[in-house]
Amino acid sequence: MKHISVLVKPASSLCNLRCKYCFYANVSSLREVRSYGKMTESVTEKMIEQIFIDLEDGDHLTLAFQGGEPTLAGLDYYRKVVACVKAQGKRVQVHYTIQTNGTLINERWCEFLKENEFLVGVSIDGHPEYHDLNRVDTKGTGTFQRIILTKELFDRYQIDYNVLCTLTNPLGKEAKKVWQFLQKHKIQYVQFIPCLDDLDTQTRSSYALTPKRFFGFYRQLLSSWLAELEKGNYISVKLFDDLLNLLVRKQVTACGILGSCQVQYVIEADGSVYPCDFYVLDEYRMGYIQESSLKELFNQDISKKFVCEKPALPEKCQSCPFKNICGGGCKRMKDAIYVDEKDYCGYQELLQLFLPKVNQILDALQNVQKGQAE
Numbered sequence: 001m002k003h004i005s006v007l008v009k010p011a012s013s014l015c016n017l018r019c020k021y022c023f024y025a026n027v028s029s030l031r032e033v034r035s036y037g038k039m040t041e042s043v044t045e046k047m048i049e050q051i052f053i054d055l056e057d058g059d060h061l062t063l064a065f066q067g068g069e070p071t072l073a074g075l076d077y078y079r080k081v082v083a084c085v086k087a088q089g090k091r092v093q094v095h096y097t098i099q100t101n102g103t104l105i106n107e108r109w110c111e112f113l114k115e116n117e118f119l120v121g122v123s124i125d126g127h128p129e130y131h132d133l134n135r136v137d138t139k140g141t142g143t144f145q146r147i148i149l150t151k152e153l154f155d156r157y158q159i160d161y162n163v164l165c166t167l168t169n170p171l172g173k174e175a176k177k178v179w180q181f182l183q184k185h186k187i188q189y190v191q192f193i194p195c196l197d198d199l200d201t202q203t204r205s206s207y208a209l210t211p212k213r214f215f216g217f218y219r220q221l222l223s224s225w226l227a228e229l230e231k232g233n234y235i236s237v238k239l240f241d242d243l244l245n246l247l248v249r250k251q252v253t254a255c256g257i258l259g260s261c262q263v264q265y266v267i268e269a270d271g272s273v274y275p276c277d278f279y280v281l282d283e284y285r286m287g288y289i290q291e292s293s294l295k296e297l298f299n300q301d302i303s304k305k306f307v308c309e310k311p312a313l314p315e316k317c318q319s320c321p322f323k324n325i326c327g328g329g330c331k332r333m334k335d336a337i338y339v340d341e342k343d344y345c346g347y348q349e350l351l352q353l354f355l356p357k358v359n360q361i362l363d364a365l366q367n368v369q370k371g372q373a374e
């Protein structure tokens, strides 16, 4: 049984917001074609057919939709996808996910997402003030109030969702505020996404996370999280889950966590395929899904080149006690999380703090599970 994941951008880089730190606006500005518009019906049909070529009965497929803003493709686009999947006639377990800014979601969307068991990632930046500072619409107006209404709609429809919070450098100082926000809004699942500098930049932006801030944020968060966990209140924090999966269950649940790239199959609206969401650039185009199966795309020289090309490890990594469980981490995140110019590594600090607490965390998690079972 295999599990294949594909990331689809049905509305390319189109977006109805103008978030100040948007990484995909930067990536797409470096291509010949900034936006491929919306995916057509014929590309959609062919894409699903081609993905299914490599699948057999009993396999799992995750179709993750992302943007830009993927809801701009319209509800009918997703109805078409679901219909195409059903028409394939193989007993493949399909998991749908969508990552949205939440501004275009209404009751009709909720009915569809619930009916088709979509797991939704909704972007909320951990605190109204910080959210409205950066996540603005075309008029420059903050979107927090609109998103909170969407979150309430998801709660009402009992849609599974996690909150995606972009961890900017300023927000990195506010772990306490973020924690209080998560508790106040009864958020069960959260993933902090490190805010990165532009790919082509020479100077650091004020938004981009630094390894020091990364560690400062997680040190405070871990302390609040563990204190609540010991009281029986559990919130899933993606990085803590990934660390437990790696250290305890020996499972890799985050790309780059062992220091190597994986081919992610990112499909743009015109059907072009790329190895990683951070590198949807002309020079990394592996081919077109209309013309090749995933296996054929995987075997392209460009995919192998992407996976193998890695900056030389800093000196600090050579003598690091965690080298074998980190390997220098994700190459795109290196300036945000790992070794900085002063030889400080935020991730090493976090591992040093986290590792001795693993048994304490596992005991507390077990108690929470027992409490839920009673």
Ligand code: SF4
Pocket (backbone or CB within 6 Å): 255, 256, 257, 259, 260, 261, 262, 263, 264, 275, 276, 277, 278, 329, 330, 331, 332, 333
């Ligand atoms: S750059 Fe990072 S996220 Fe992209 S494939 Fe490599 S490790 Fe994964």
Ligand code: SF4
Pocket (backbone or CB within 6 Å): 316, 317, 318, 320, 321, 322, 323, 326, 327, 328, 329, 338, 339, 345, 346, 347, 348, 351
């Ligand atoms: S934890 Fe930091 S210093 Fe250690 S191997 Fe990873 S990136 Fe290098």
